[in-house]
Amino acid sequence: MSVPLVAVIAFNHFSPFHLSVPCIIFGDLLHDQKLFELRIYADEPGKLRSNEGLSVESSLSVDELAQADIIIVPSWRDPAEKPDQSMLDALVTAHARGSQVVGLCLGTYVLAYAGLLKNHKAATHWEFEQDFISRFPDVKLDCNALYVDDDRLITSAGTAAGLDCCLYLVRQHYGSVIANKLARRMVIPPYREGGQAQFIERPVPVSTQDARINMLLDYLRNNLNKVHGLDELSHYIMMSHRTFTRQFYKATGMSVGEWLLVERLQRSQELLESTSLPIDAVAEQVGFQSATSLRQHFKHRFDVTPSEWRKTFQGKRPTAVNHLATNF
Incomplete structure (x- = not known):
């Protein structure tokens, strides 16, 4: 044949x-x-x-x-x-x-x-x-x-x-x-x-051309584990609510919520690769309300679960980190 x-x-x-x-x-x-x-x-x-x-x-x-x-x-x-x-x-x-x-x-x-x-x-x-x-x-x-x-x-x-x-x-x-x-x-x-x-590597730029927005992005990256409201953030950057949302989208190409989701997923990838933290601890450190929420967003974005990601990308000797850490 x-x-x-x-x-x-x-x-x-x-x-x-x-x-x-x-x-x-x-x-x-x-x-x-x-x-x-x-x-x-x-x-x-x-x-x-x-x-x-x-x-x-x-x-x-x-x-x-x-x-x-x-x-x-x-x-x-x-x-x-x-x-x-x-x-x-x-x-x-x-x-x-x-x-x-x-x-x-x-x-x-x-x-x-x-x-x-x-x-x-x-x-x-x-x-x-x-x-x-x-x-x-x-x-x-x-x-x-x-x-x-x-x-x-x-x-x-x-x-x-x-x-x-x-x-x-x-x-x-x-x-x-x-x-x-x-x-x-x-x-x-x-x-x-x-x-x-x-x-795919980091899907959003580290900084923008807007200095005040860059200052806010640094603040958010150091406080991903916290809940952030638009009123709080517009006050932090000393802008009106309307001006802030417009300027943020102009600088980053996405809403505050979308940006935070991307950053939280990015940080969760890093923790899954470099630490032995359980999934619920990873979720807490990056600002998801529960491990279930992290799993749902992670699967939707990357088409794999957090555990599958860790299995694929983690090295043989993960480094443990303090479960109580709140800033990065």
């Missing part, structure tokens, strides 16, 4: 890691069982080189590319560069005949340049979210998903999310037993909970 033909697209200045992900997943990782036929396609003639000096050669023509069962674009070198039209046409032809077309990380840009993602859901690296949206406003970008499958158009978030996406494809073709076996061989989880929101 024939196995699916997987074509991986390589290009000059390729990323060795991104290229290696589909190559190892769809190569002969299970030496006693051939699951896929893996071929490399080059969108440029001659040897293709990475910035680190590695090189690859192609074994697939553009016509053969269009006949592949799965086509994977493992990344892309420049979001502003439109790829060669003949390659884009091959992607469109392959998808039209029923193939799966995959964009890992910035490879999503290639699928978008081909016009395949119009009115479809997609994912890409969180750092390029705004750039992608501005270039392709007709694509429904999911800024949290590790990977998205919409009508045989599979796209993933950045870097290691490509592993999750490729294992998903294996699971589709051969089931969970084989996918789990591959994951164990690679010593990686067969399935990760949550989305890429959990890997």
Whole structure:
């Protein structure tokens, strides 16, 4: 019985890691069982080189590319560069005949340049979210998903999310037993909970261009455990209630309540990573009224629970802190 033909697209200045992900997943990782036929396609003639000096050669023509069962674009070198039209046409032809077309990380840009993602859901690296949206406003970008499958158009978030996406494809073709076996061989989880929101760094700026608002932000960060009312804060900053709410939104782009929620979640992440505090103590220190409230907001924002976050990000030796501390 024939196995699916997987074509991986390589290009000059390729990323060795991104290229290696589909190559190892769809190569002969299970030496006693051939699951896929893996071929490399080059969108440029001659040897293709990475910035680190590695090189690859192609074994697939553009016509053969269009006949592949799965086509994977493992990344892309420049979001502003439109790829060669003949390659884009091959992607469109392959998808039209029923193939799966995959964009890992910035490879999503290639699928978008081909016009395949119009009115479809997609994912890409969180750092390029705004750039992608501005270039392709007709694509429904999911800024949290590790990977998205919409009508045989599979796209993933950045870097290691490509592993999750490729294992998903294996699971589709051969089931969970084989996918789990591959994951164990690679010593990686067969399935990760949550989305890429959990890997995004601080979502709000530390300071603004308004000196008085900056003074207030410092005060709030040092008193996250307290309950804050608008009357109290407007008095603290010596503004009227109406002027304060307007100036705060102008400076930060969000309401006081929204800003406090983001900061409290950010601080809870730090405590979960660096301390052994129980969840209810974390909730108290960052200003949530209960552990239940923290769990609900945390799950809604990051798509994982506080305990799952701690398991993923905490080091082996957490540092205990004083449960009675009130300021940070």
